[in-house]
Amino acid sequence: MATALRPHESIALPAPRLPRDVSLAEALERRASAREFAGRPLDLATLAGLLWSACGVNRPQNAHRTAPSARNWQEIDVYVVTAEGIHVYDAARQALRPIDSGDHRAATGLQDYVARAPVNLVLVADYARMADASNESRNLYAAMDAAFVAQNVYLYCAAAGLACVVRGLVDREALARVLRLAPAQRVIAAQSVGYPL
Numbered sequence: 560m561a562t563a564l565r566p567h568e569s570i571a572l573p574a575p576r577l578p579r580d581v582s583l584a585e586a587l588e589r590r591a592s593a594r595e596f597a598g599r600p601l602d603l604a605t606l607a608g609l610l611w612s613a614c615g616v617n618r619p620q621n622a623h624r625t626a627p628s629a630r631n632w633q634e635i636d637v638y639v640v641t642a643e644g645i646h647v648y649d650a651a652r653q654a655l656r657p658i659d660s661g662d663h664r665a666a667t668g669l670q671d672y673v674a675r676a677p678v679n680l681v682l683v684a685d686y687a688r689m690a691d692a693s694n695e696s697r698n699l700y701a702a703m704d705a706a707f708v709a710q711n712v713y714l715y716c717a718a719a720g721l722a723c724v725v726r727g728l729v730d731r732e733a734l735a736r737v738l739r740l741a742p743a744q745r746v747i748a749a750q751s752v753g754y755p756l
């Protein structure tokens with residue numbers, strides 16, 4: 560069931576769809592960038608699987624995540640931009656919190672396909688969570704930690720039969736305004752996801 564995300568509401572995500580019948584070796588063999596997407600939205604269980612794989616809580620006993628982060632800062636937030644609106648992934652609650660309504664997909668990148676991808680993830684680092692590090696360290700670790708999240712997304716897409724591409728070509732300042740980021744939050748990268756054409 561393809562589910563439209565209600566733009567003004569928090570959304571409790573269902574149990575994540577995790578393709579357990581695909582081996583890591585198969586996922587690595589299939590991992591690739593793709594820039595053409597079918598128009599239909601992701602079903603909610605698949606979106607839940609995508610986000611849990613990206614940086615969900617995989618050890619509830621200590622709230623650690625599927626992606627590592629320097630000093631366990633967990634400074635990367637995943638914003639989810641769809642035709643309906645903008646949400647931010649709340650990993651602790653396996654939920655989506657609303658940011659804005661409307662179709663802002665085109666603002667997540669500088670390439671045409673971005674506006675057509677059903678889901679654009681934006682990986683945002685919150686420098687306030689890295690307060691005791693130098694600026695150089697924060698830049699380095701934010702980029703590294705976002706890359707782990709992006710690779711988890713790539714591998715989930717490879718396993719689940721989804722098309723995906725990570726993107727550095729982004730107008731970060733304009734997108735920060737669209738996402739309503741605080742001054743300490745920085746857009747690191749974006750990632751388009753959808754069913755293949």
Ligand SMILES: Cc1cc2nc3c(=O)[nH]c(=O)nc-3n(C[C@H](O)[C@H](O)[C@H](O)COP(=O)(O)O)c2cc1C
Nearest residue numbers: 590591592593594668670724725726727728729748
């Ligand atoms: C840090 C980074 C930034 C990238 N930025 C873009 C981008 O802005 N737009 C795009 O279409 N692809 C982007 N890519 C995807 C690369 O072009 C792609 O990974 C590369 O051509 C290799 O293809 P493959 O991923 O299928 O192996 C980026 C990849 C990385 C790792």
